Amino acid sequence: MSDGTIWIVIAGALVVGELLTLDLTLAMFALAALIGAGVALLGVDLVWQIVAFVVAAGGFWLGLRPVAKRQLQRTPPLLTGADALVGERAMVVERVDGGGGRVKIKGEIWSARSYPTTTVLEAGSEARVLRIDGATAIVHSFEL
Numbered sequence: 662m663s664d665g666t667i668w669i670v671i672a673g674a675l676v677v678g679e680l681l682t683l684d685l686t687l688a689m690f691a692l693a694a695l696i697g698a699g700v701a702l703l704g705v706d707l708v709w710q711i712v713a714f715v716v717a718a719g720g721f722w723l724g725l726r727p728v729a730k731r732q733l734q735r736t737p738p739l740l741t742g743a744d745a746l747v748g749e750r751a752m753v754v755e756r757v758d759g760g761g762g763r764v765k766i767k768g769e770i771w772s773a774r775s776y777p778t779t780t781v782l783e784a785g786s787e788a789r790v791l792r793i794d795g796a797t798a799i800v801h802s803f804e805l
């Protein structure tokens with residue numbers, strides 16, 4: 662069996678190990694083993710193949726692994742309930758001013774007040790939800 666084939670078998674075993682641990686350490690070694698396989702295919706001596714593996718493994722582990730882990734651990738904020746409505750479009754169904762009114766947000770009718778309170782939104786116009794205050798949507802016109 663050639664050196665390149667051995668490196669590829671090692672890379673495959675490391676990938677299987679990575680699938681069991683999900684730590685991204687063995688994945689970096691698997692990538693380095695593929696580098697070792699590439700060097701072996703060039704016909705370089707085994708000592709230099711191992712040196713290439715070690716250097717690549719160190720580089721991947723120190724350079725690529727932290728970036729990959731950061732990307733995998735980043736989750737978008739999950740907004741639920743009234744918080745998910747902030748920023749949504751609202752259709753004015755009943756005149757809205759600083760004293761009250763009604764809007765339709767995502768198919769639901771909400772009581773609403775305009776912001777600033779001097780703004781008047783007529784029925785049929787569109788608005789954007791600034792915040793939810795209890796059971797009242799605070800909305801403003803798109804023209805702001």
